[in-house]
Amino acid sequence: MPESSSGLDDKQRARLAARIDAKRDDLIALTQDLIRIPTVNPPGDAYQPCCEYLGRRLARSGFAVEYLRAEGALGDSDRYPRTNIIARKEGRGPGPCVHFNSHIDVVEPGHGWTMDPFSGELRDGRIYGRGACDMKGGLAASIIAIEAILEEGIEFSGAIEISGTVDEESGGYAGVAWLAERGRFSPPRVDHVIIPEPLNKDCVCLGHRGVWWAEIIVSGRIAHGSMPFLGVSAIRGMAAFLAKVETELYPRLAQRRTAMPVIPDGARQSTLNFNGLHGGLPNPAPGEGFPSALVADRCSLVLDRRYLIEESEAEIRQEILDLLEAVQAERPEFDYTLRDLWSMPPTMTDADSPVVTALSREIEHFLGTPAHHVASPGTYDQKHIVRIGNLKDCVAYGPGLLELAHQPDEYVGVEDMLDAAKIMAAAALRLLARAP
Numbered sequence: 001m002p003e004s005s006s007g008l009d010d011k012q013r014a015r016l017a018a019r020i021d022a023k024r025d026d027l028i029a030l031t032q033d034l035i036r037i038p039t040v041n042p043p044g045d046a047y048q049p050c051c052e053y054l055g056r057r058l059a060r061s062g063f064a065v066e067y068l069r070a071e072g073a074l075g076d077s078d079r080y081p082r083t084n085i086i087a088r089k090e091g092r093g094p095g096p097c098v099h100f101n102s103h104i105d106v107v108e109p110g111h112g113w114t115m116d117p118f119s120g121e122l123r124d125g126r127i128y129g130r131g132a133c134d135m136k137g138g139l140a141a142s143i144i145a146i147e148a149i150l151e152e153g154i155e156f157s158g159a160i161e162i163s164g165t166v167d168e169e170s171g172g173y174a175g176v177a178w179l180a181e182r183g184r185f186s187p188p189r190v191d192h193v194i195i196p197e198p199l200n201k202d203c204v205c206l207g208h209r210g211v212w213w214a215e216i217i218v219s220g221r222i223a224h225g226s227m228p229f230l231g232v233s234a235i236r237g238m239a240a241f242l243a244k245v246e247t248e249l250y251p252r253l254a255q256r257r258t259a260m261p262v263i264p265d266g267a268r269q270s271t272l273n274f275n276g277l278h279g280g281l282p283n284p285a286p287g288e289g290f291p292s293a294l295v296a297d298r299c300s301l302v303l304d305r306r307y308l309i310e311e312s313e314a315e316i317r318q319e320i321l322d323l324l325e326a327v328q329a330e331r332p333e334f335d336y337t338l339r340d341l342w343s344m345p346p347t348m349t350d351a352d353s354p355v356v357t358a359l360s361r362e363i364e365h366f367l368g369t370p371a372h373h374v375a376s377p378g379t380y381d382q383k384h385i386v387r388i389g390n391l392k393d394c395v396a397y398g399p400g401l402l403e404l405a406h407q408p409d410e411y412v413g414v415e416d417m418l419d420a421a422k423i424m425a426a427a428a429l430r431l432l433a434r435a436p
């Protein structure tokens, strides 16, 4: 057992890397097998068989396997059980626990594929399929990484865990959040977490921006459409608000740059999106006839505000309220309500924390380039680990390109997975070698 904080000496590191390279075909087959289990969410299909597949494999590799169904959690039913898996391999003695957490759910394939999205086709060194990069490729790479450590007979103190969790694509409430509430992502059980999301093999993702979703409802007064002056149009009221957002808020948001290293660059500021807007009666379908001649007495808007570590939810909420109040000052009949739908604060792990340092050093070693520290524009399961598990030493690191996630013809490169597996394995040993 190497006692230095670098975990491995150069000879051991080279042997471990060679072992991972020799597992190339195994890595490909494992990734393909995972893609062929269509864990589409919603509704949350095939979670059970996917966990059982992982459990069989990890048990063979010497892990103690637990299946944890989030009974009664959001989305859980007998038809679509929210089954998670946690596999744990104890080391030789007491020490820290390094945990690799991957979500097993994938989004629906959608249109535009040039091949079967669940075939796991291998073409020119790339494995294609829904979930290839987001994130079954990362899950497979982490399994190969740890199996290589075990096969090499490298001894370690502490423990290594690998989990496959559900529903990340729909908030993670029956997955990581549920497990975190039960202490599965907190010390002393777990000390360091790596989430192999596809952020690219040379990037360590420190965290993500915050999010606030809300609905604004403008109420008006109904009247005959031929005499709109007798009513109050909720649509015109909403339009007045949107005009203020366009001329006052958007320019302000564009100025607000963050110290968070968010990628892509366009997301390195505050952003605001409108998910949906509707006013008045439903629009008639073709052939359905004419709509009624009515002044719209209701108009609703759902907004998605992504915010920065330098901002607070109270501030960004107030910013919207101020605009609504400004409209009201100009239009006495403007009547609105604001309803909060969902929010999550931003999170960012320190760039000099143990998990970031371990991954960065190994990226430098294996890729010969300095690691890029990045942050994600959107949230992922790190939020639950930090907030519920109160575990700060958590990042995302994994193979694949974020831009390919949720796209048709999603793929992950085999070479990238092998590189990431080497970096994960060596980084895990570095963390395990740390004094508890």
Ligand SMILES: [Zn+2]
Pocket: 103, 134, 135, 168, 197, 198
């Ligand atoms: Zn993902």
